Structures are given as structure tokens and as C-alpha cells.
Amino acid sequence: MKSRVQKKETRWEKLDNTANLFPVIANETMTNVYRIAVILSENIEPECLQEALEQVLPWFNTMNVRMRTGMFWYYFETNVKGKPVVREEEDFPCRYIEQHRNKSYLFRVTYYKNRINLEVFHALADGMGAVNFLRELTYQYLRICYPQLSGEMGDRLCDDTSLDTEDSYLKNYKKAGKKTYKSVPAVHMKGERLVRGELGIIHGYMSVKQLKEKSKELGMSINEYLSGIFVYSIYKGYLHENTSKKPIVLCVPVNLRPFFGSMTTRNFFAMASASFLPEREKYERLEVMKLVQAELKRQITQENLEKMIAYNVSNQKNYALRVVPLFLKKPAIKLVYLMSAKATTTTITNMGQMMVDEAYRPYIKRFQIILSPSAGQNTKATVCSYGDELTFTFSSLLKDTSVQKVFFRSLAEDGIDVEIETNGVYYD
Numbered sequence: 001m002k003s004r005v006q007k008k009e010t011r012w013e014k015l016d017n018t019a020n021l022f023p024v025i026a027n028e029t030m031t032n033v034y035r036i037a038v039i040l041s042e043n044i045e046p047e048c049l050q051e052a053l054e055q056v057l058p059w060f061n062t063m064n065v066r067m068r069t070g071m072f073w074y075y076f077e078t079n080v081k082g083k084p085v086v087r088e089e090e091d092f093p094c095r096y097i098e099q100h101r102n103k104s105y106l107f108r109v110t111y112y113k114n115r116i117n118l119e120v121f122h123a124l125a126d127g128m129g130a131v132n133f134l135r136e137l138t139y140q141y142l143r144i145c146y147p148q149l150s151g152e153m154g155d156r157l158c159d160d161t162s163l164d165t166e167d168s169y170l171k172n173y174k175k176a177g178k179k180t181y182k183s184v185p186a187v188h189m190k191g192e193r194l195v196r197g198e199l200g201i202i203h204g205y206m207s208v209k210q211l212k213e214k215s216k217e218l219g220m221s222i223n224e225y226l227s228g229i230f231v232y233s234i235y236k237g238y239l240h241e242n243t244s245k246k247p248i249v250l251c252v253p254v255n256l257r258p259f260f261g262s263m264t265t266r267n268f269f270a271m272a273s274a275s276f277l278p279e280r281e282k283y284e285r286l287e288v289m290k291l292v293q294a295e296l297k298r299q300i301t302q303e304n305l306e307k308m309i310a311y312n313v314s315n316q317k318n319y320a321l322r323v324v325p326l327f328l329k330k331p332a333i334k335l336v337y338l339m340s341a342k343a344t345t346t347t348i349t350n351m352g353q354m355m356v357d358e359a360y361r362p363y364i365k366r367f368q369i370i371l372s373p374s375a376g377q378n379t380k381a382t383v384c385s386y387g388d389e390l391t392f393t394f395s396s397l398l399k400d401t402s403v404q405k406v407f408f409r410s411l412a413e414d415g416i417d418v419e420i421e422t423n424g425v426y427y428d
Contacts, residue, residue: 011061012068012077017169017313018267019123023067023074023099024333025375031096032122035370036130036351037115038138041363044111045145050086052141053109057084059157060133061165062125062265066104072326074123079104086110089117092199092423094372094395097121109137114365116141122267127351127369128255129265135356136161142363153359162263169268172260173313174306183343186249186275188376189238192399200425202404203368204392204418206411208385214414218286220293223350223383226392227252227296228289229410230348230381231276235288237402239278247277251347252296259305270308272299273344285410341375350383361387370395379403401426 015023026032057064065076081103089112097106097119106121107130118134125133136157143150157163194200208222215225227250234248235241253269262268274295276288298304354367368391369382379396394404408418 012075013165014167015067015074015076015123016167016266016268018126018269020073021333021337022121022123024330025337026096026121028096030374031094031372032374033094033097033119033372034122034127034130035093035117035119035368036127036134037117037368037370038134039365039368040114040116040138040142041365043114044116046086046088046111048144049109049111049116049141052137052144053086054083056133056137056140059136059163060265061163062129063105063107063133065106065124067099067106067123069326072323072329074326084109088112089115092197093117093201093370094119094199095197115368125265126253126255126267126269127349128257128269129267131351131354132162132265138364139357139360142360146363149359153357158357162265164263164265166262166264167266168256168260168262168264169309169313172256172262172306172309174310175314183340185246185342186345186376187234187239187244187246188342188345189234189378189398189403191378193378193397194399194425198397198425199370199372199423200394200396200398200401201370201423202394202396202401202426203421204394204408204411205366205421206390206392206416206418208388208390210416211390214416218289220289222390223252224293224296225289226350226383227274227348228292229285229407230346231274231292232283232285232288233403233406233410234345235276235278235283236285237404237406241282242278243281244278247275247345249343249345250274250276250292251344252300253347253349254300254305255352256305256309259302270305270312272296272304274299338375341377344376346377346380347371347374348381348383352384354384354386356386366391368393373397399426 022032064079066079067074068077084103084105086109089110106124108119110117118130120130211222215222231248231250252272254272256268256270274292276291351369356364366389367384367386369384370393371380371382378398382393384391411418
């Protein structure tokens, strides 16, 4: 059991290996902000949510920081500028988080009707770290709103909530032979864009049980099944089943914690990818799905993940790079990123099952995750589940929704019942 005695001290720490990239490339059009939202059974009480945030935040050193600019790298410092303010949502998701606004916090908490939104600048934490924080924020909010819960559960953090802030990239780094990653330009989905500042969101809600049955029938995991349909949907909905000299490349972030026994609340993931090159016309859907499955199985292995960590951390440890002043590093890092971005079509993030203590389940209806677009990736997707409901979410800057339509129609063809919800951007 964790007591609620809170310590106040000023501390600073380096950004983790992955986080070093995000402050360099982030701007109004490529925000590197993601949203994790929880939908409750009743409308939000703003005062209670503000109180909950103020009580929970001091526990989470990962979130309770501001970013400073050093001579060689950015770094985090305990934020002593005041309390972040909860506000009602009044804009599109995943907007840019300005470093010197919101009292310099790199996350925002907003609400809309019965939904709590946590939006996080990716330098702070990956999705698993943010879920860790949102869950405790939600629990504390519910205990304030429903005092009987406080009496039943106690006014404390959950025993399984991690406060670990280690840099797990450095801890699990093993020096390996020199390795370079070759990349080729990938298909990029382009077209008429939404009005500047808009982000189109489409949520699809479906049964985990139905998905498990269909995936098992095809010899796949749910993640492989959904990833395969997504790639096929790009092939059919965007390329219209034509051949292409460029591959469709799907990036899949892999949570490294279970592979390396980590409990960190900071970033700790690696990017696997599946590449499909349509060299001929008329691929069947199952054929594409099996190709994607094989690619993911080949990449997501302990050995390959260790190589990814070694490659990424070796660049950070490079002495010549470390002593270059930040103002000189920034344009070089951004250039390398933009070149590598040419090799990716889209990203799908699967956060898996959202675990909630039994006492809180009657108050929580569902979860949602939204990714912001990035260079070359105008459309992205996320997956999470809660109970028997899986939520598949598209976020897109494009007016055309052909890819999304092929995706959900493919699920329907497989006997999966889908309920669709949008944020009002799309009208057809």
C-alpha cells in the first residue's frame, strides 16, 4: 500500500533516448501529442477533476516537470510554476503543447460531457506511462465524487501503479556490432486536406470475443488481424488495387516493458514495421494479411528488439555527437528524421486491454486513444480494449475516408459487428 504523504523537492533529469527527438521536430503541424481518454457513466464535475489532478500529480515525477534547454540536450526539471488547470475541451484533439504555456506543463487535462482527456507531449512518456497516470487520476476523481469508494478502496495509489522513472533504454543497452537500417521511400496517403487545424476522428467499437474467434480461425493474433486489414485497406482504398513501385509500410510501436521486465513510466518502446509491395494487381485480402503477419512475427523478437535498442542508444552515446551544441544538433536531427519519415506510410498503436480495479468498473464505460499525424503520415490508427469492447480509432488530416470505409466493411464481411462514431468532421 502506498501512503499519500507527498514529497516536495526540485530535481532534474535527462530526457530518455526516444524523447530527445520530440522537442526538435515538434511544431503546430506535427505536434507529437497523443490523447488517451476515459469515458465515464456520468458527466464530469470540473471542480472534482481539478482537485483530483492536484492531489495525484505530485506523485508522478514523470509528469510533474517542465522542459528546459541545455547546452547539449534538453532536460526536465521539477515544475514549480503552479498547478495545471483543468479546462473544458474546446478544440480538436492533439493540438500543439506550447512549452511556455499551461504553466510549462507538457500535458493537458480537459473534459467534455462524460469524457476525461489526457493529452501528452511524447517526450514525457509513451502510451503505457500515460495510461498509468490517467488511471490514477480517474480513480482519485471517482473517490472524490463518490465518497463510498474512498471508504472502500482507501485514499491511496493502487499497489500496481508504477512510479518508476528509470531510463530503461540505457539500463537494457548491450553494445552490438555496427548496424544501419536501410530504408526506401514508402507510399504516402495524400489528397484534399481538412481545414487547417481540424483532425478527423472515427471510432469503431466492436466485440473482443468476435475478434478473437475470427483471428483464431485465421491463425492470427488480434493485433496481426487488424494490422493486416489496415494495410489491405490502404491497398484497396488508396491505391485502388493498382501496382506500386513503393511499398505500403505500417509501423507498429512495441511496448518493451514485458520483454525486459521494466516498470518505467517514461518512454520505452521500439518500432517494428510490416512492408507490403503490390507488384501485381488484385491481391486477395487474406493474402495481404498473411504477408503482414509474417513481417511482424519476423521483427517482434527479443533478439531483434535488443538490436533496435543497441542501435538507437549507440547514437546517443556517441561522444562526437554528445559534445556538439544543441543549436547545431537540432537541424541535423530534424533532417535525419524527415528522411527516415519518407520510409513509413502509417502507424498503428495497440495499447491492449485497459485494466481497471473491479470497484471502479461500474463508473467507467470505455477508453479511446488518438494519435496526432506526423511527417508523411496523414492518417494513423490506434487500438485499445476494455472488457469485451475493442475501440479502433482513425485520426486523419484527409477529407477522403475510403481507407476507413474499406477497413470497417472488411470487418463486417468477417462477421464483426461494428458501431461507428465520429467527431463531426465527416458528413458523408
